[in-house]
Amino acid sequence: MSHDAAAPLSGGALTRSRILDAAATLMTSVGLAHTTTKQIAKAAGCSEAALYKHFRSKEEIFVGVLHERVPQFSDALTELPEKAGDARGPATHLGEVALAAVRFYRRSFPIAASLFASPELLATHRRKLDELGTVGPHNASRQLAAYLEAEQGLGRISASADPHAAANLLIGACFHRAFLDLFFDGEAPAGALRPADEEEFAAETVRALLGGLMPSDTSDT
Structure with missing residues (x-):
């Protein structure tokens, strides 16, 4: 921020x-x-x-850092519901979410990783989230699935698609990309990051996802 x-x-x-x-x-x-x-x-x-x-x-400082000192993923998710059905379409909105997710996970992962080295610290953090009324990490896929369900209701997402599975696929891809960025630290071997550009990654990941989500008679996402 x-x-x-x-x-x-x-x-x-x-x-x-x-x-x-x-x-x-x-x-x-x-x-x-x-x-x-x-x-x-x-x-x-x-x-x-x-x-x-x-x-x-x-722990309260940690929550403050996540909310105020890393690129905000939650903002992109919160704004999604009102965008269902608009002229920009799912490809644009999901691409923006994917890009925000990669940047958020890349920035927050080094901060949060040590939580998992200490069960006691992780439990304390979960209690702190409850005390502060802050929703946990599961909220990302939940909000994204809600958006996909709204688009599904408008006929812009296939009725046979599972919005929750699709949301998990997109979030998982973004988390994995952020992990690879951090692991290689700017020294990734040729071909390890495809596409290499994060904006292209977001766009192409969404394109691949939507290929399985679009109604069969839809040619333009």
């Missing part, structure tokens, strides 16, 4: 912003499990007491 240049942050808002920036950097470089609130406060240039005025725990 970009900061508003026309309205510079100050006071508590500036401190909160610095905490999130510092946490995002630390969580990306050393992982969530090895990042402490003391380290975050030091990097943000504030005391731990000041940090706890804005966040109740490291």
Whole structure:
């Protein structure tokens, strides 16, 4: 999320912003499990007491980082329902979602990966999501499936298609692409990433998916 240049942050808002920036950097470089609130406060240039005025725990900071310091996938998903049936069509909307998904997973995976090295930390994070009323990662495929069901009801997606399976296929492809990007870190062997360009990847993945979703008498997606 970009900061508003026309309205510079100050006071508590500036401190909160610095905490999130510092946490995002630390969580990306050393992982969530090895990042402490003391380290975050030091990097943000504030005391731990000041940090706890804005966040109740490291897990709450982590949720804040995901919502405010990585490319927003949730925004693209939230806007989908109102786009069902419009002139731009499923190919365009799904392509935008796929691109947002790749960017989100690529940015968030290094931060979140350490959750899975600690069952206790993962359980704590799940409880924190419940406390904050934040929907978990399953929401992505659920919202995408809801959009596909809406398009299906309008006859723009085959009646025989399973929207939930299709949603899982698209989300899974985007997650895998983000993983490969991170694994190779700019040094992928020739042909390892096809297509190499992320925007082309999003478009071609959606094209392949829609090939099995379009009604049999539809030639233009």
